[in-house]
Amino acid sequence: MTEPRATSPIAAAISIDLRIPKTMRALVKARPEAGAELREVPVPHPGPGEVLIRLEAVSLCGTDLHIYHWDPWAQGRLGKYLPRIFGHEMAGRVVAHGPGTGAVPLGTRVAAETHLVDWTCYQCRTGREHVCANLRILGVDADGAFAEYMILPERNAWPSEGLSPEIAALQEPMGNAVFATFVEDITTATVAVLGCGPIGLMAVAICRFAGASRVFATDVMPHRREMAARMGSDCVLDGAGDVVAEIRRETGGTGVDVVLEMSGAESAIHQAFEMTTNGGRVSLLGLPSRPVTIDLNDAIIFRGLRVYGITGRELWRTWYKTAALLREGLDVSPIITHRLPLARYEEAFDLLAQGVAGKVVLLPQESQIPEPESTAQSMVNEGGAS
Numbered sequence: 322m323t324e325p326r327a328t329s330p331i332a333a334a335i336s337i338d339l340r341i342p343k344t345m346r347a348l349v350k351a352r353p354e355a356g357a358e359l360r361e362v363p364v365p366h367p368g369p370g371e372v373l374i375r376l377e378a379v380s381l382c383g384t385d386l387h388i389y390h391w392d393p394w395a396q397g398r399l400g401k402y403l404p405r406i407f408g409h410e411m412a413g414r415v416v417a418h419g420p421g422t423g424a425v426p427l428g429t430r431v432a433a434e435t436h437l438v439d440w441t442c443y444q445c446r447t448g449r450e451h452v453c454a455n456l457r458i459l460g461v462d463a464d465g466a467f468a469e470y471m472i473l474p475e476r477n478a479w480p481s482e483g484l485s486p487e488i489a490a491l492q493e494p495m496g497n498a499v500f501a502t503f504v505e506d507i508t509t510a511t512v513a514v515l516g517c518g519p520i521g522l523m524a525v526a527i528c529r530f531a532g533a534s535r536v537f538a539t540d541v542m543p544h545r546r547e548m549a550a551r552m553g554s555d556c557v558l559d560g561a562g563d564v565v566a567e568i569r570r571e572t573g574g575t576g577v578d579v580v581l582e583m584s585g586a587e588s589a590i591h592q593a594f595e596m597t598t599n600g601g602r603v604s605l606l607g608l609p610s611r612p613v614t615i616d617l618n619d620a621i622i623f624r625g626l627r628v629y630g631i632t633g634r635e636l637w638r639t640w641y642k643t644a645a646l647l648r649e650g651l652d653v654s655p656i657i658t659h660r661l662p663l664a665r666y667e668e669a670f671d672l673l674a675q676g677v678a679g680k681v682v683l684l685p686q687e688s689q690i691p692e693p694e695s696t697a698q699s700m701v702n703e704g705g706a707s
């Protein structure tokens with residue numbers, strides 16, 4: 322397969338070049354050590370149920386940094402898959418259909434639901450595909466998006482016409498924030514967002530946009546607190562301080578209705594339960610690096626809290642909500658601080674590792690010219706679930 326079968330109306334309307342080369346550049350995790358290699362590799366062929374996508378924007382996430390640094394998690398998770406093209410927060414255009422596909426026309430800009438599910442297990446058949454028993458992750462269990470082209474099951478492609486490539490790519494992590502926020506109603510609720518990496522910042526913006534009455538935000542890093550204020554937080558607090566006492570004071574002693582824990586920091590997880598009002602709810606999305614001990618009696622049971630573990634996004638309820646928020650004017654673009662060509666991946670990962678970047682977007686096509694880098698205050702990514 323080197324030529325697409327037909328030119329679709331969308332492809333014709335935007336005059337996208339559907340010619341597909343034989344090889345492409347891809348960022349490959351080739352060896353079990355830190356780093357990655359930009360290699361010339363064959364353009365993959367879409368198999369049954371798959372489409373080929375020409376990538377336009379791929380943002381970096383904490384998972385990618387784990388893989389790049391080859392930390393113990395990455396070693397355990399990816400060791401058996403090398404070499405692997407990683408990266409998953411993507412947007413691009415469908416340029417070829419594999420057998421049995423065609424529902425998404427050629428030329429359509431899509432983002433990826435990065436949870437590759439089997440659609441047949443107990444969870445998938447009962448509306449809980451995001452926790453599929455046989456879950457595979459794009460860019461971890463299958464080749465991903467740090468490349469000029471990638472294949473994706475057509476069922477995982479989310480049409481995203483009308484969004485810029487970088488915002489289309491951002492829908493995937495934004496979906497984490499949307500799911501965590503809307504797992505219960507937040508209208509008129511007081512909310513605290515703990516941890517202001519990109520997902521926390523998007524949660525702040527979503528809460529503000531969706532009618533929370535007060536939005537508190539905490540982080541230990543000053544520039545991330547400044548960013549939280551820009552994204553709409555009413556009251557930004559230093560996470561290293563006594564935020565429980567401050568939030569209780571700010572809420573007349575009652576505590577907040579909702580806590581969105583986005584940091585994974587053990588101290589913040591304890592704060593989350595302590596600052597939630599009796600009968601309130603906590604969404605846990607940040608991933609602690611080791612087991613956390615909690616007194617269930619005092620933290621949750623006697624206080625009647627509802628606690629949600631948040632992983633991924635609901636298929637496709639979260640995506641519809643995310644698209645609706647963007648369509649209605651929610652602006653998450655301030656969190657994108659850097660845009661770099663794929664070849665400058667080392668710089669991109671360094672920015673992320675140093676904690677001086679918000680979202681870093683790689684542009685895989687040679688012809689793409691990065692926009693001037695934002696002067697926005699820097700942030701670091703949090704350890705949220707993909």
Ligand SMILES: [Zn+2]
Pocket residue numbers: 438439440441442443444445446450452453454455456
């Ligand atoms: Zn399943």
Ligand SMILES: [Zn+2]
Pocket residue numbers: 382383384409410494706707
């Ligand atoms: Zn991710």
